Amino acid sequence: MRSVSLSSLVALAAALSLSACATTAPIGAPGAAAEPATPPAPAAASPQELVAKVDIPFEKFVLPNGLTTIVHTDRKAPVVGVTLYYKVGSKNEPRGKTGFAHLYEHLFFGGSANVPNFDIPLEGAGSTPTNGSTWYDRTNYVETVPTGALDLALFMESDRMGALLPAVTQDKLDKQRGVVQNEKRQGDNQPYGLTDYAVSEGLFPVGHPYRHSTIGSMADLDAASLGDVRTWFADHYGPNNVVLVLSGDIDAATARPKVEKWFGAISRGPEVAPVAAAPVTLAAPVSREMADQVPVMRLSRSWSGPGLNDADAPALRIGMHILGGLASSRLDNALVRGQQLAVAVTVSAQVHEQVSILDATMDVKPGVVRTSAEAAFDKVLADFVAQGPSEDEVRRAVVSMLSGEIDGLERVGGFSGKGATLAEGQVYSGDPTKYKADLQAIAALTPERVRAAVQKWLGRPAYKLAVVPGPRTEDGAQMGGWGDEDATSAPAPDARDTPPKLAPAPKRSAPPVAPVAGLVFPAIERTTLSNGIPVVLARRTAVPKLVLSIDFDAGYAADALDTPGTQGLMLAMLEEGTRTRNATQIAEAQERLGASIDTGATLDTSSVTVSALSANLAPTLALTADLLLHPAFAAPDFDRARGQAQAELAQAQSTPAALAARTLGGELFGNHPYAQPADGLGTAASLAAMTPETLRAAHAKWLRPDLARITVVGDVTMDQLKPLLEQALGDWRAPAAAKPVKPLDTPTPKPAARIVLIDRPNSPQSVILAGRILPLTGRTPGDEPLMLANDVVGNGFLSRLNLDIREDKGWSYGVHSGVSRATGPRVVQVMAPVQADRTGDSIRAIIQDMSALPNRQPVSAEEYQRVTEGAIRALPNQFETNGAVLRAIVSNERLGRPEDYYVRLAQTYRGINATRIGASAAQYLQPGDLTWIVVGDRKMVEPQLQGLGLPIEVRPAPSDTAGTGE
The missing domain is CATH 3.30.830.10 (Metalloenzyme, LuxS/M16 peptidase-like)
Incomplete structure (x- = not known):
């Protein structure tokens, strides 16, 4: 992502x-x-009846250049989900280019020939979310826009499909390379953060398309060149390799001329060659042990399995759900609640187009002997493979899974809404209705069918991984690549030679945003x-x-x-x-x-x-x-x-x-x-x-x-x-005792600028968290200028902090500031996970960026439009789900706001000018007395902090972990 x-x-x-x-x-x-x-009362509806409620009607057409478009009409809100799936992912990467599909996805947001920055006009038009992601089989881009901004979204998506390369520079490549490498560091820096690398290495041989990680290796990312970018784009990003879904307040008759207008002139690209990939059966069980800075021992058993179009896929999904996904799963019943050998168990079926990765994990309870834990773990797995599930287990798993699918119908766009569901069916199976066939297959499952699939796939030798507490013994920077780096030299670093300039793309102008309906x-x-x-x-x-x-x-x-x-x-x-x-x-x-x-x-x-x-x-x-x-x-x-x-x-x-x-x-x-x-x-x-x-x-x-x-x-x-x-x-009555009252008026300490450094050795990143109590409570009215000021400073991809430290400097995967909405005293916070060697520089940059508003750098016209009119246009998108509406109502009640607060918010925002936003930043968002918490490697970090002029207190990381298995 x-x-x-x-x-x-x-x-x-x-x-x-x-x-x-x-x-x-x-x-x-x-x-x-x-x-x-x-x-317990039985479910009122059978699985078949629930499946009948899951329906996403659509129309489909294909342009002469090969672009497939699917349109689903849903008029419940004046928004349209725009979803594009490019049929290329990390499995398409050759040796020496791991992580490139994901790196290119980042570059795709950096502007095209006619659009300097994709986020600015989309957020200004009220798009939410605006994002993209990469996985083994695909790269996707999503935005949900007000109906009046649909032409703008289509113009921008078509411009980066057809006119991106002239705008890609070495500077953009270098900056996004840094962002992606910090994304990798951020994941690696977590407890158990290297587990996925190890599982892929254990399940698949060198050269298998699903072996290397989507984020790739540091060496390959370092080696990516402008020539690589151009080749990758030309080979994979033609319209004939794309599925576009428009879902929401739109119909096919309206959509087709728009799609033809914006995408019709883009030339076809080469046909992407299919990738040969299949599940791998290990010749014998394989075991590996890794030490890591983790609180408890984690044992896992993993297998590769069939792809999503295999007839066994629905039965395996339900089988794995019964094994460890249900609250009453086999593993929970036996290991957590029964023998009490584990503090947690998880099971996942990561189903991709051509293979799946099946995992079962057990976090061993402190004090439990490892051999006892492993024996019990393996016995539950063996018994389930041999016996299969009961009729009741299958029914419960099916009903709970179908209930979750119905939840997905609330969203028209995004990464998991109706648009993505239709797109994935078309991309992976050539059929937008694949979801319905899968659900019908799930509803028809019997215990015998599930047992047969489980025996076939989990009855094979497993890859066994144990992550044990201790100093980390593996280096995440060296993991995630092709797998033969020890025997084959890594690609030479990019010499930064700039290829010849491309011919300029045809000039096009962005269409205006039509009037956007207000929030209902x-x-x-x-x-x-x-x-x-x-x-x-x-x-x-x-x-x-x-x-x-x-x-x-x-x-x-x-x-x-x-x-x-x-x-x-x-x-x-x-x-x-x-x-x-x-x-x-x-x-x-x-x-x-x-x-x-x-x-x-x-x-x-x-x-x-x-x-x-x-x-x-x-x-x-x-x-x-x-x-x-x-x-x-x-x-x-x-x-x-x-x-x-x-x-x-x-x-x-x-x-x-x-x-x-x-x-x-x-x-x-x-x-x-x-x-x-x-x-x-x-x-x-x-x-x-x-x-x-x-x-x-x-x-x-x-x-x-x-x-x-x-x-x-x-x-x-x-x-x-x-x-x-x-x-x-109704019969529930209050006790005679008086209601307790929390003393939220207790005085708080006076803010003081200082740094608390928590020493966490071997950390490739430092986590910076700064905060200060504000002289406000959650029930203080009129906080909208403060919230808009925070939007300018740090709340959003286009905020000053994120644009500076992530997009310009490449030191972080994301920087964010927020103002709490607690009932009592409120807090401003800044969160910045940054590469370890830039910890001090990042704090210095945060201080400079926050102090610049409003005196050195007042709110710009572009920022003002984004945080006011852009936010107003985005309001209908924010309440698409029942859960979002519930959270808004509960928040209004708790903070004493009127029930029509969000309906009136547009008028409130339009009454706040840039001067008021700047004044609120000057009063509440200055960095002078922030308390800074830094979690990182003291040896590297402390010398950087000593030049900041702030008192520093060093503490060790907590040592009272839960303990280890014996």
Whole structure:
């Protein structure tokens, strides 16, 4: 992907935890609850009926130059998803050119003959997202634009398809090379960050098209030349190698003349030769061990499997889902909840056009003997291969997977919406309706069919990888390439000889953006349950599903009145068992219903969030009420859940961005409730001190109806919803004790400019996280000028920080600033993962860029248009899904904003001029008293920081990890 989204950078800073399926207890396991009085209600709809609801009608036409266009009409919002799939990916790369397809994808955003920068006009027109990605089989580019900006998007996509090369310079190539290499460093710098390289090396021989990584090797990236760029473009980027999908507020009769106008004159390119690639069967099991800076030992078993057009692919997807994807999966039941040998298990089926990569992993519980863990792991796999799944397992896996597919119908564009679904069918299978054939095949699966596929593919020798805690023994910079570098010299570095200039491309002008329809936010209905809980409903009928949240005025800040980590662990325990259901029964009930019930928290709010098929709302609410009102907090379940939380804490302390985020909160807030770790995991000492009684007390104290609010968005009426809520929750009464109140008015320390350097040896990148408390709270009205100022400084791909440090200097894969919207004191933060040798320079650049606004560099006309009119045009795109609408409603309620806040936002933005934006930056976004957290290699980083004139405190990285297997 050519850019990291802003939300992902914020999430990276907040809290990264171990990847695991839900952790619940099996029937008959220690601590299991009694059998339920009544069995879970079955799904109201059969798999076949659910498949019938998944439909994406379309029309298709092909231009004389070979461009295939697919059009899907969806009038629910005035937006069009523009999706282009180029049938070229990393599998097409020859030796010495690994990573080139991805590098070229980055260059594709750098401007063409008639468009200096693709992001500026698209974001100014309201496009969101505007992005691209590369994988083994394809390169894609996506934007979702207001209907009035469709011609602009088509003009720009056609110009970079037909007139890109004259604008590609050596300077652009060098800068994007640096960005991509920092993307590689960022991935390599994570715990277990080298695992994918090792698995590919183990599964495929040298020269296999799926062996080398999509991001490639550092040596090959260094060797890429302008001549390579031109050859790659000419060989792969002709219109006959492209599928264009237009989905949303458009029809084929309107689309065809537009596509002919913008793309019709582009000449065909050469036909791309097919790549020979097939699954590989190992002659015998292969084992490898790697040491890495990880909190717990990770064991994995991997196989290559069939491509997505193979008849076994649907059965394997369901088989792998049963093995480790379901909350009640075989591996979870046996290893996490049953024998309690693992703190997490995961299974993935990475299905590509010609092969798949099948993985099962086990994170070994600290203190468990490795041989015991491996024996149990392999036994579960062997038993599943021999016996196959039960009828109930197949049905639950099918219903849960189909429910997820229905969710995808909410989006017209993006990386996983309806546009991408149609494009992938055409690109990989020559059939846009391939998704429907796959779902029909999944719905028709039997246990025998799944068992046969699992036996065929997982019954072969496995590649066994063990990643054990210790100093990292591998160098990610040397991994990801062709694989014969030890025996064959690497390509010579690019001599930077500039090829002769190309003939200029024909001049074309960008079309204007037609008037863009304003945001139509769903109507809000309100009621109150008999026990006083307020209910808000926004009805939307695009898909037969809904989302519901029950939010409590608690959150991680509530731990200030208890023990750090209490809310997070208490909420996690809600799914570990009730008085009438054990954890496995809870998980299975959700799967039968096609529902998901998730618990979690932010600083301010503790939540139970439900996704449900509308037809199954009544039994889903009954299940939700049981979890919320009758948690068991059984001692064996508590011990297991606490162990998993301790492992998550160790993972967070091993992950640079998560460690920086945990550190910054405490440094800024002192004794304020917001000093609690933002991941909600508490500390090693606080987790060790907890008991089931601690959690029972917190549950009674905080999860009470007089602290609750219910919000629902989706396909249900208030007349249907309220009786069901009354039935499930109406008898719930508040306790006699007064409601707890979080002391959010606690004084905070005075801001002070300083650096806290956390020494993490062998880090190819440094994570920089800076912050300061603002003299504002989330309920302070009139913050829009500040938010627009932050958009100029660091919130977006075109922000000053990102354009400078990523796009101009090439020191980072992405830099971001944000202003929190907590209920209490707000914080401005800057996140910058940068190459280690540029840590000090990056801090210096951040300080210069932030201080330049407004005095040295006022808000430009282009910036002003982007953050105001561009943001206004983008508003209809932001509320395409039920979840997005729900989050907006919940945020408005929490911050005391009117329910029509987003409808009025366009008028608000138009009333703010550039001077007010600059004044807000001058008041709130200056860098003078930021606290800087730097997680990196002290030996390399500290000398760079000493010239910044700031006090430096050096600390070791935490050593209290979860431990290792024996």
